[in-house]
Structures are given as C-alpha cells and as structure tokens.
Amino acid sequence: MRIALFVTCLADTLFPEAAKATVRLLERLGHEVVFPDGQTCCGQMHVNTGYQAQAVPLVRRHVRTFDPFDVIVAPSGSCVGSVRHQHAVVARRAGDVRLASRAESVAGRTFELSELLVDVLGVTDVGAFFPHRVTYHPTCHSLRMHGVADRPVRLLREVRGLDLVELPAADQCCGFGGTFAVKNADTSTAMLADKLRHVVSTGAEVCTAGDASCLMHIGGGLSRSGSAVRTVHLAEILASTEHDTVADERGEQVVRS
Amino acid sequence: MTRAFLGMPTTAPRGVGHLRGEQTFPAAARQALADPQLRRNLGHATATIRAKSAGVIAEVPDWEQLRAAGSAIKADVLARLPELLEQLEDRVSAAGGVVHWAADANEANAIVVDLVRATGNDRVIKVKSMVTQEIGLNEALEAAGIAPVETDLAELIVQLGEDRPSHILVPAIHRNRAEIREIFLRAMPGVDPGLTDEPAVLAAAARRFLRQTFLSTPVAVSGANFAVAETGTLAVVESEGNGRMCLTLPRTLITVMGVEKVVPTWRDLEVFLQLLPRASTGERMNPYTSMWTGVSPGDGPQEFHLVLLDNGRSAVLADEVGRQALHCIRCSACLNVCPVYERTGGHAYGSVYPGPIGAVLSPQLTGVADNASLPYASSLCGACYDACPVKINIPELLVHLRDQAPHPRGESAAMAAAAYAMDHPALYAAAQRATRLSRLTGRRGRGLPPPLSGWTASRDLPEPPAQTFRQWWASR
Numbered sequence: 001m002r003i004a005l006f007v008t009c010l011a012d013t014l015f016p017e018a019a020k021a022t023v024r025l026l027e028r029l030g031h032e033v034v035f036p037d038g039q040t041c042c043g044q045m046h047v048n049t050g051y052q053a054q055a056v057p058l059v060r061r062h063v064r065t066f067d068p069f070d071v072i073v074a075p076s077g078s079c080v081g082s083v084r085h086q087h088a089v090v091a092r093r094a095g096d097v098r099l100a101s102r103a104e105s106v107a108g109r110t111f112e113l114s115e116l117l118v119d120v121l122g123v124t125d126v127g128a129f130f131p132h133r134v135t136y137h138p139t140c141h142s143l144r145m146h147g148v149a150d151r152p153v154r155l156l157r158e159v160r161g162l163d164l165v166e167l168p169a170a171d172q173c174c175g176f177g178g179t180f181a182v183k184n185a186d187t188s189t190a191m192l193a194d195k196l197r198h199v200v201s202t203g204a205e206v207c208t209a210g211d212a213s214c215l216m217h218i219g220g221g222l223s224r225s226g227s228a229v230r231t232v233h234l235a236e237i238l239a240s241t242e243h244d245t246v247a248d249e250r251g252e253q254v255v256r257s
Numbered sequence: 258m259t260r261a262f263l264g265m266p267t268t269a270p271r272g273v274g275h276l277r278g279e280q281t282f283p284a285a286a287r288q289a290l291a292d293p294q295l296r297r298n299l300g301h302a303t304a305t306i307r308a309k310s311a312g313v314i315a316e317v318p319d320w321e322q323l324r325a326a327g328s329a330i331k332a333d334v335l336a337r338l339p340e341l342l343e344q345l346e347d348r349v350s351a352a353g354g355v356v357h358w359a360a361d362a363n364e365a366n367a368i369v370v371d372l373v374r375a376t377g378n379d380r381v382i383k384v385k386s387m388v389t390q391e392i393g394l395n396e397a398l399e400a401a402g403i404a405p406v407e408t409d410l411a412e413l414i415v416q417l418g419e420d421r422p423s424h425i426l427v428p429a430i431h432r433n434r435a436e437i438r439e440i441f442l443r444a445m446p447g448v449d450p451g452l453t454d455e456p457a458v459l460a461a462a463a464r465r466f467l468r469q470t471f472l473s474t475p476v477a478v479s480g481a482n483f484a485v486a487e488t489g490t491l492a493v494v495e496s497e498g499n500g501r502m503c504l505t506l507p508r509t510l511i512t513v514m515g516v517e518k519v520v521p522t523w524r525d526l527e528v529f530l531q532l533l534p535r536a537s538t539g540e541r542m543n544p545y546t547s548m549w550t551g552v553s554p555g556d557g558p559q560e561f562h563l564v565l566l567d568n569g570r571s572a573v574l575a576d577e578v579g580r581q582a583l584h585c586i587r588c589s590a591c592l593n594v595c596p597v598y599e600r601t602g603g604h605a606y607g608s609v610y611p612g613p614i615g616a617v618l619s620p621q622l623t624g625v626a627d628n629a630s631l632p633y634a635s636s637l638c639g640a641c642y643d644a645c646p647v648k649i650n651i652p653e654l655l656v657h658l659r660d661q662a663p664h665p666r667g668e669s670a671a672m673a674a675a676a677y678a679m680d681h682p683a684l685y686a687a688a689q690r691a692t693r694l695s696r697l698t699g700r701r702g703r704g705l706p707p708p709l710s711g712w713t714a715s716r717d718l719p720e721p722p723a724q725t726f727r728q729w730w731a732s733r
Contacts, residue, residue: 007726049672086656182709182712187283
C-alpha cells in the first residue's frame with residue numbers, strides 16, 4: 001500500500017525518531033511510504049489557542065498537500081484529531097464550504113498509527129522486539145476523540161520481549177493540553193505530578209504513548225525529577241527488532257529519551 | 258404579563274450576582290493548588306462520586322439512547338423557547354400561580370424582595386438553588402432586611418461560614434468535618450457547645466436548627482430543576498427532604514428559574530429523571546422528587562410565584578455553537594471527572610458555576626471579555642464531554658469561546674508569525690533549524706523568559722535533535 005506520512009510539526013522538528021520509526025515500520029511491513037512536500041503544521045495550536053482565522057491557510061495547505069493520497073498516517077492521535085474534528089469546522093466558519101468538504105474527505109483517509117496498523121493493514125504482530133518493561137499512557141485525544149481503545153495495547157502485547165505493565169489511573173490527562181501547559185502552568189504541573197507518580201509506581205523502564213506532545217510533557221517532568229524512566233514513542237517500540245538490540249550491544253543508542 | 262423585547266439580547270449585568278471572579282483562573286488556581294489538604298479532599302470526594310456514578314450508569318442498557326434523547330429534547334426546547342415559556346405561563350396562571358418575567362439579576366432580586374415584603378415577613382427559607390446564587394439573591398434579601406436561611410446542609414455550612422459554594426452538587430466539598438464543627442459552633446443559633454465532629458452529630462445539630470426554622474417561617478424561595486410547559490408543573494429533585502419541607506410547609510412559595518429549564522411535556526421528565534440522579538449523585542433515583550402545579554386549596558402553599566429569569570441566557574441562545582451550554586441540567590458530572598477541577602476546586606473559577614460547564618457557561622452569560630481566562634481553564638482532555646448526560650460538547654465550546662476571547666498582544670504577534678512561517682515551507686524549515694540554536698542556551702530550557710518559563714519551571718525541554726525529519730528524509 002502507498003501511504004502518505006503526515007509527520008506533524010512536533011515530530012518533524014523535535015522528535016524525528018518517532019517519524020523515522022513510523023517509516024521503518026511501514027516499510028518493513030512491505031508498504032511504500034511517501035512524504036508529501038509542502039506539509040508543515042495542521043494548525044491545531046492556533047485553533048486551540050483561539051486563533052481560528054490564522055489556522056485557515058494551514059488547513060488549506062494541509063488539504064492541498066494530502067488530498068492526492070488514499071491513505072494518510074500520523075504518529076499522533078492529537079494531530080489526527082485536529083484533522084478530523086477541527087479542519088472542516090474552521091473552513092466552514094471561514095465561509096469556505098468547498099475547503100470544508102475537501103477537508104472532510106482528507107479526514108476520512110487519515111489514520112493514527114495504531115488505527116492504520118490494526119484497522120486498515122489488519123496486523124497486530126508487527127514483528128517487533130523490545131526487551132524492556134513498558135507502561136502505556138493512552139493520550140486523551142486518541143482515547144476520547146477517536147477511541148483507539150485497546151489497539152495500541154494489542155500491538156504492544158505482540159512485541160517480543162516486552163513486559164507490559166498497567167499504568168494506574170491511565171485515562172487521566174497528563175496535563176499537557178498544548179498552550180494550557182504554559183497558560184495554566186501550575187495546574188498543568190499538578191496534573192503532571194500525579195501522572196509521574198503513577199508512571200514511576202509501575203516500575204517500568206519505559207513510558208510509551210502515541211503522541212510525541214504528551215511524551216514531551218511526561219518526559220520533561222521525568223527528566224526534571226531525575227527519574228531514570230525514559231519516554232519512547234509507540235512507533236519506536238513497534239519499529240524495534242532483534243537487529244537493533246544486536247546493534248545496541250555494540251554500544252549504539254537504540255532508544256532515545 | 259409578557260414583555261415586548263427590543264434590541265439585541267444582553268449579557269448578565271455587572272455589580273450583582275456571582276458570575277465573575279475577582280482574579281483570573283490561573284491566579285486563583287495557584288492559591289488552591291498550594292493547599293494540599295484541599296487537593297486531598299477534592300481528590301477523594303470526586304473519585305468517590307465518579308466510581309458511584311459509573312456503577313449505576315453501567316446498569317442502564319440504554320444510557321446512550323437516554324443521553325441522545327436528553328440532548329434532543331433540550332435542542333427542541335431551545336428552538337422554540339418563547340412558545341414554551343408562554344405556554345408555561347398560561348398553565349401556571351390557570352393553576353393559580355403568578356408568573357413574573359425578569360430580564361436580569363437586578364429585576365429578579367427586586368421582584369423577590371417585593372414579594373417577600375408584601376407577605377410582611379423578615380425571614381425566608383431556601384431550597385438549594387444555583388440560580389439564586391447566580392443572581393446574588395441572598396445579598397439582595399439581606400440588604401432589604403430579610404434573612405434568607407439555606408436549608409440544604411452543605412449550603413447551610415457555606416452560608417454560616419460566610420463562604421462561597423465550590424461545587425454545583427456538593428457546595429461545601431472543600432470543607433472537612435472539623436471545619437464544619439467550628440462553623441456551627443461559631444454561627445449556628447442555639448447550637449450545643451459540646452458539639453463533636455461526628456457526621457451524625459453535625460447532621461443532628463443542623464436538623465434541630467432547621468426544624469425550628471421550617472416550622473416558624475411562612476415564606477420559601479426555591480429554584481427548579483424542570484418546568485413542564487404542557488401542565489405548568491414545577492419539579493425539584495433533592496436528597497435531604499429539606500426541599501420537600503420548604504415546598505409544602507410555608508404559605509408562600511417563590512420559585513426562581515432560568516428560562517432554559519422548561520421542558521415541553523410531562524413525558525419528557527421520564528428521560529431527565531433517569532439521567533440526572535445517576536449522573537449527579539450516583540443514585541438510581543434521588544430520594545425526594547417534589548412536583549407542584551400552581552396552588553391547591555388547603556394543601557401546601559396558598560400563594561405561588563414563578564420568576565422566569567433571563568440574565569444573559571438569550572445572549573447564549575443567540576450563539577449557534579454556544580447555545581448547547583443551555584442544555585445543562587446542573588448534574589455536576591463534568592466537575593467530578595475533570596482533572597483541572599479535581600486539583601483546583603471550584604473557587605478558582607470565580608463564578609458560582611465551576612468546572613467545565615462553568616468554563617463555558619459563565620463566559621457566555623457575562624460576555625467572554627468578563628471571564629476571559631475561563632475558556633482556557635482546560636487541557637481539552639474531553640472527559641467532560643463523555644460524562645455529560647445531555648451530551649454538551651464542552652471541548653468544542655471551549656475552543657469556540659477561546660476564539661472570542663481577548664488575546665495578549667505578545668501572543669497574537671507570536672501566533673501570527675508562526676502561522677505565516679507555517680504557510681511558507683522554506684521559512685518553516687529555517688525556523689526548525691533555528692530550534693537547534695536553542696541548544697546553545699543549554700540546560701534543557703531552564704532560564705527561558707516568561708511565558709515560556711511556565712513550562713520550564715517544572716519540566717525540561719527536549720534536546721533538539723541533530724537533524725529534523727525532513728532533513729533526514731531528503732538525505733535518504
């Protein structure tokens with residue numbers, strides 16, 4: 001299958017390993033990945049912060065960039081949520097009915113990574129090997145906006161060597177919320193403190209999730225608190241193989257925090 | 258009497274009632290977060306109600322259909338509100354009640370004060386009601402020399418403590434029993450000085466005080482959960498029986514209700530009386546459901562007044578997206594599942610309507626500029642939308658209201674610059690490469706200026722990678 005990668009601005013800029021892992025994983029499964037030129041950001045930050053008019057050109061750019069592709073994937077529940085639930089609304093409010101209808105069409109072909117794997121490609125065992133103790137944080141938008149439900153967990157259960165431990169109060173928000181983390185830093189920090197406590201209580205070496213944004217938040221808190229727990233995007237775990245571990249033993253870094 | 262309406266609907270007036278806080282949400286939240294006892298109380302209380310509610314909701318096989326029906330009935334009500342309100346007025350009048358129309362808090366307070374004065378009494382008993390808190394009725398009564406006595410236990414604790422409610426359903430959720438004992442000893446007339454902080458002892462003290470008050474006060478003020486247009490029936494649901502006392506014992510009953518509380522038919526109560534207790538207290542059915550239609554000679558209050566309040570609701574109705582906030586049946590399920598409310602408590606929201614519903618209702622009733630920080634008091638996690646028994650899409654509403662909020666100038670400039678760069682890929686790629694320069698600032702972002710220091714006060718920034726994804730892709 002030919003799959004267009006919607007990399008997301010955050011993964012592109014700060015967490016390229018998650019995006020590279022998405023490419024490696026899909027190629028290993030026998031698919032062709034293309035990276036459409038001209039993609040930048042879906043505009044979610046603008047919409048969620050109260051700047052819908054400024055998001056219109058970004059929605060237009062996103063729709064123009066991805067309209068030619070039948071299947072689009074992003075390593076992010078949140079950015080897929082924006083494409084599905086915000087793009088058409090923003091276009092319609094700006095009076096551009098045609099853009100709204102094209103946005104709806106693109107949204108119907110856009111999938112979060114675990115949805116693509118389980119629902120579209122029909123796999124749960126992706127042939128991964130990751131010999132670590134891992135806990136999974138279901139990010140709010142993947143959990144509630146489009147109900148990825150247990151798909152990520154089904155994928156993780158098939159990873160060889162992986163010891164999956166349940167995260168207490170997993171469905172509680174980590175407190176990121178985009179600009180919420182800055183505008184309401186104290187409340188966000190209080191939410192994060194509880195999430196960190198729960199993550200550490202699992203005894204896991206790795207906390208994983210389907211969104212680089214929430215992982216940046218949780219990882220930033222873990223790092224500040226001096227915890228040894230690393231954050232690793234779901235795509236990086238699913239892309240890991242025995243080969244990587246051999247490389248690891250030779251001293252190369254496989255998993256970045 | 259109906260009133261001709263001319264001009265655009267107005268928002269709730271300033272200087273009266275409790276819809277506006279003195280501080281922004283982040284500032285008020287900071288104080289609440291510094292109180293570890295408050296956080297423990299709230300965490301425990303909300304977790305308990307959440308679990309109880311989830312249990313009884315799981316028993317209902319058609320919960321989702323009930324939610325859809327509740328939402329549809331409310332949408333229908335809002336689509337033909339004037340017609341239903343006039344029908345309600347006709348039926349209530351035909352049953353011997355008197356209907357008053359109040360455009361705002363000032364008018365409603367004046368109507369109630371005049372009605373109480375006309376009875377010649379200087380004290381009223383009150384059923385717990387959000388709307389009378391919204392309009393500051395107690396203060397208006399006190400200013401007129403009339404003593405309002407709250408008869409709901411938690412509301413009484415708040416009143417005696419000269420405090421503010423912090424939860425729609427459990428207004429004293431922020432108080433523990435030791436504090437309640439102190440409040441009773443200080444402010445409850447005739448209290449036993451040997452009072453302990455045993456819950457049963459505290460409840461008995463309140464009961465003794467209230468029983469006396471019920472039997473000696475001939476005027477009551479209530480809110481309403483529902484008003485049935487086709488029959489003119491008012492309904493109040495409650496748990497303690499104090500409402501039943503207020504609604505049946507006095508000679509005069511004055512009910513204040515927001516105009517959105519009307520439902521078209523008796524049959525519609527079937528839906529809401531299933532939704533409300535399960536979503537609210539986590540009960541299959543609330544202990545007391547009181548319904549009355551006008552007056553019945555020789556039975557219950559012989560004088561009944563219904564005050565229909567707008568106070569900004571028409572302005573909310575005028576907003577196609579925003580009007581769904583008027584679906585709210587005040588169950589407080591959204592408060593109990595909200596990770597922000599759980600940590601800050603209700604006072605941080607300033608308004609009597611706290612939590613997620615308050616963050617979308619208060620700014621609409623007052624105009625967004627008067628509550629500009631509330632739409633941002635959410636991480637948009639969506640738990641409130643899932644919990645709402647009438648399917649108010651609160652995250653959608655928050656985003657909608659943020660778009661109307663006044664923005665800080667520096668933020669507007671940064672957002673405009675970001676949007677411009679993101680629409681010009683070459684510029685965007687250059688900006689991405691510039692993030693690598695931030696490595697030079699070192700220390701994972703510590704030492705950044707405000708507002709970015711809001712992040713780095715408690716969280717490290719990621720180390721920018723040596724290569725962006727698109728650089729890696731181009732080099733493949």
